[in-house]
Amino acid sequence: MKKLSYAVVTVIAGIIVLAGGGYTYILYALPDVGEAENIRIDPTPEMIQRGAYLANHVTVCIDCHSGRDWTKFSGPIKRGTECIGGEAFDHKLGLPGTFYAKNITPAGLHDWTDGEIYRLITTGVTRDGEPIFPIMPYQAYSSMDPEDVKAIIAYIRSLPALENQIEASRADFPMNLIMRTIPKKANPDRRPSTSDTLAYGRYITQIAGCADCHTPVVKGEPVEGMEFAGGFEFTFPNGNIVRSANITPDEETGIGFWAKETFLMRFKAYSNADSMKTVRPEEFNTPMPWTMYAGMTSEDLSAIYKYLRTLKPVKNPMERFTVND
Numbered sequence: 001m002k003k004l005s006y007a008v009v010t011v012i013a014g015i016i017v018l019a020g021g022g023y024t025y026i027l028y029a030l031p032d033v034g035e036a037e038n039i040r041i042d043p044t045p046e047m048i049q050r051g052a053y054l055a056n057h058v059t060v061c062i063d064c065h066s067g068r069d070w071t072k073f074s075g076p077i078k079r080g081t082e083c084i085g086g087e088a089f090d091h092k093l094g095l096p097g098t099f100y101a102k103n104i105t106p107a108g109l110h111d112w113t114d115g116e117i118y119r120l121i122t123t124g125v126t127r128d129g130e131p132i133f134p135i136m137p138y139q140a141y142s143s144m145d146p147e148d149v150k151a152i153i154a155y156i157r158s159l160p161a162l163e164n165q166i167e168a169s170r171a172d173f174p175m176n177l178i179m180r181t182i183p184k185k186a187n188p189d190r191r192p193s194t195s196d197t198l199a200y201g202r203y204i205t206q207i208a209g210c211a212d213c214h215t216p217v218v219k220g221e222p223v224e225g226m227e228f229a230g231g232f233e234f235t236f237p238n239g240n241i242v243r244s245a246n247i248t249p250d251e252e253t254g255i256g257f258w259a260k261e262t263f264l265m266r267f268k269a270y271s272n273a274d275s276m277k278t279v280r281p282e283e284f285n286t287p288m289p290w291t292m293y294a295g296m297t298s299e300d301l302s303a304i305y306k307y308l309r310t311l312k313p314v315k316n317p318m319e320r321f322t323v324n325d
């Protein structure tokens with residue numbers, strides 16, 4: 001009996017030491033994406049213009065980092081709040097913690113070097129070496145062309161410095177540990193030439209983060225074989241649920257029957273962000289940043305369309321919107 005309990009104690013102690021070692025490793029050695037690069041961006045007007053286009057209409061940094069008016073369809077941004085941060089992504093939306101989008105105007109980032117901002121965008125690691133929650137699609141940005149990343153940095157550095165003190169984010173256990181294991185070193189691609197429409201479309205789709213919202217997730221992992229098949233659930237604070245659409249070319253449940261013009265018109269219909277209709281809380285609304293993507297060029301939207309047509313059609317019937325009653 002004594003012997004047994006000794007063995008048990010040894011085993012338990014072993015587990016504690018091992019777990020403790022793993023814990024210490026995760027806590028102190030991760031994330032490990034290397035030092036921020038020592039880069040200095042020399043902004044040209046063309047870079048700032050390119051960055052403005054990407055940040056507002058493609059990578060939609062503005063979408064999360066500005067105030068949103070959720071009384072309107074698709075939550076257009078509140079003018080004058082561009083990049084001041086403060087939107088909460090929290091338990092009310094079904095997330096494992098409370099994460100505040102940060103102030104990324106120069107008032108928020110004045111202590112950051114260009115290399116530190118670059119590393120954050122492409123790996124999700126802050127200047128203090130801490131991981132951010134992957135609701136910011138840094139994994140999608142990881143393969144962005146360095147020229148595009150630099151253009152975005154040049155643009156956000158050119159914005160008016162607006163003070164807005166943001167509370168610290170807090171992840172629940174065990175997400176606070178899991179988060180440390182997610183960041184990887186960036187894996188930059190070159191932006192393909194626009195004449196190679198398919199490769200170019202794939203690139204734009206990637207950095208626009210379409211897959212992040214349009215792939216269903218089980219226990220935090222995207223479901224394999226269901227890329228772009230929709231069904232990712234978004235919970236509104238009142239408990240209503242909207243599910244992302246199936247944008248694979250399946251003819252029954254996806255966008256197989258959509259002509260290119262239908263696709264383009266669907267986006268362009270939201271070009272005037274100031275005229276979005278008022279939506280009551282119980283009515284259909286969506287996190288799909290329609291008003292921001294509406295500013296994408298027809299060339300870029302057409303390239304996305306072309307790329308989406310090449311995906312494997314996946315059947316995925318779903319209810320788009322469920323009212324909580």
Ligand code: HEC
Nearest residue numbers: 059060061064099100101102104120132133135136137169
């Ligand atoms: C889907 C929403 C979303 C998008 C899109 C997004 N971000 Fe973020 N970002 C966040 C959230 C939320 C945080 C804070 C996360 C946390 O604290 O764990 C954050 C953090 C940051 C930070 C860290 C700032 C600090 O003070 O710690 C920077 C810089 C940043 N984002 C820049 C960008 C840029 C540039 C883009 C576009 C290329 C972008 N973000 C796109 C949601 C988003």
Ligand code: HEC
Nearest residue numbers: 208209210213214242243244245247286287288289293304
């Ligand atoms: C923040 C999450 C989010 C992002 C990012 C996002 N979508 Fe969506 N999308 C949704 C949701 C939710 C819906 C369903 C509700 C609606 O129609 O707005 C949707 C609907 C759509 C529809 C309408 C399909 C139909 O059958 O009516 C299309 C097309 C679409 N998305 C394409 C895209 C493309 C292309 C991208 C990338 C450029 C993208 N989405 C990025 C969340 C997102």
